[in-house]
Amino acid sequence: MARLEQLALTNFRCFEHLNWALAPGFNAVLGANAAGKTAIVEALWLLATGRSFRTARLNQVIRHQQNQAVVFAQVEGHRLGWSRTLQATTLRLDGQSVDTQAQLSKKLPLQLLTPESHRLLEEGPRLRRQYLDWGGFYHFSDFMAHWRPWRRALKQRNQALRLGQPLQAVQVWDGVLIQHGAALDVLRRAYLEEILPPLQRFVGALLPEVTASLSVHYRSGWRQGLTLAEALQESAPRDREQRTTTVGPHRADVRFRFDGVDAEVALSRGQQKLFVCALLLAQAKAFQQRHGRPVVMLIDDLPAELDADHRAHLLALLAEQGIQHVVTATDAALLPGVEQANTLQL
């Protein structure tokens, strides 16, 4: 069972030292405002993804007047470490330095729900692509073998366009871009097809009052009916004019509709949050089916915008799916079933 066993923080945000042993199921973090609940969720997310959902400037996580923040976790016996000095980030796995974030991410499949999670539906496609690529990364062993060269080629091509280099210097990247970009598109489509049945089931369970039928609309990032090669050919004059690559998997999107109406319009804010839960649970299910072990789910400020019944329902679903979860709240009374949880009181 995928299990986060221990978390230790040193000079991370408001914590000088924190050491917490986690339980396999329900873990609750309780504390007043500014006690550091979100900091705990942030630390785990940093370890698993290399990114903070609060800031792009990672130095901010270093405790004031200190010069290094360290996050350590034990996951299924593996020791994962992330540390940040004012100059650099260092990653460690089982005592050895590692070069890529992906090596840590593979060991700690985390999902995150925060009071901002409805942005997945409301904002532009970037977060929805991240959602898709979280899936691709864990679901297909060759995903990174396509993603890395594709991303590098895209960066170089955009650089050539930005510098106004001759057509030849731009198109020299097209072969790699097309080969790996088209492969990514196939994987993203395949992943969506796989998560649709569990998504429909979880929507039924969490939003029983919604009778409208759900449909998923994927867009590759280039005009339908064209291959990526044809689309790049067609967009060449526009790319030169805009000095960037205007078509490709970096422009992909996926939209969710209920009876043809976009989810962010058809659903209330609370329902949107539950729908995002269903999206995460569908991924968790696909992960479990593929790897035979569950993900770990982080829920920061569960009470925000969910009423008591829906909170209870969501927690029951997580328990039923065998998903280890870390849930924060200001008050124990807001977390149904908290008596059975492993609780960290800040």
Ligand SMILES: Nc1ncnc2c1ncn2[C@@H]1O[C@H](COP(=O)(O)OP(=O)(O)OP(=O)(O)O)[C@@H](O)[C@H]1O
């Ligand atoms: N680099 C830092 N060094 C020291 N303290 C910090 C640092 N960054 C943030 N803090 C403090 O850490 C505290 C914890 O904030 P955090 O947002 O994690 O708390 P929280 O329990 O999630 O609060 P809320 O319930 O209000 O969302 C805040 O008081 C903040 O000012």
